[in-house]
Amino acid sequence: DAMVIQNPRYQVTQFGKPVTLSCSQTLNHNVMYWYQQKSSQAPKLLFHYYDKDFNNEADTPDNFQSRRPNTSFCFLDIRSPGLGDAAMYLCATSREAGSYNEQFFGPGTRLTVL
Amino acid sequence: AQTVTQSQPEMSVQEAETVTLSCTYDTSESDYYLFWYKQPPSRQMILVIRQEAYKQQNATENRFSVNFQKAAKSFSLKISDSQLGDAAMYFCAYRSEMNRDDKIIFGKGTRLHILP
Secondary structure: OOOEEEEOOEEEEOOOOOEEEEEEEOOOOOEEEEEEEOOOOOOEEEEEEEOOEEEEOOOOOOOEEEEOOOOOEEEEEEOOOOHHHOEEEEEEEEOOOOOOOOEEEOOOEEEEEO | OOEEEOOOOEEEEEOOOOEEEOOEEEOOOOOEEEEEEEEOOOOOOEEEEEEEOOOOOOOEEOOEEEEEEOOOOEEEEEEOOOOHHHOEEEEEEEEEOOOOOOOEEEOOOEEEEEEO
């Protein structure tokens, strides 16, 4: 089935140790998003790619970066994770940009920072 | 800036009964979309229903329907004949039609429990 896949589902890292989360999609969608969702809070958009065009949210910390080497894959790099970065990270895709287009979400990666 | 408020952190409903989840939002825009997303435990978030602000008719998807009151900026979700599989976190969300930054603004969510 076409879907959005996130690996790993659970990731443990140490304070300050770089970590990379991955997302892949078989939907061939143009747009890919990364959200951060802390416990009992709403998902918060970090950035998104429209094709290869990167769009960063103004309040996304510099500690967070992203790469999209091709249509199918998108990575979230956290350069120096702090305790406050522990969260669920959700990847989503959309066929096109624009309000009407549905976003399809992956199952998320739960990041623990020790 | 737009905001989305869900005033009910948790709700419970008996199986087969009807439940309504509340959502209000604040915006100065006239064109936008509203969504309800469902996030089951340990599973991905999926779209339940969407509403275009320019449409007066309330959206309906099988057992799910909305009550969209544009003037009151209210967008509630009604689940009829509740089933155990409806247990999840439900997020109300807003997306601007005019602002092309593609951002969805989510409420904090309502956790729905289904009682057998």
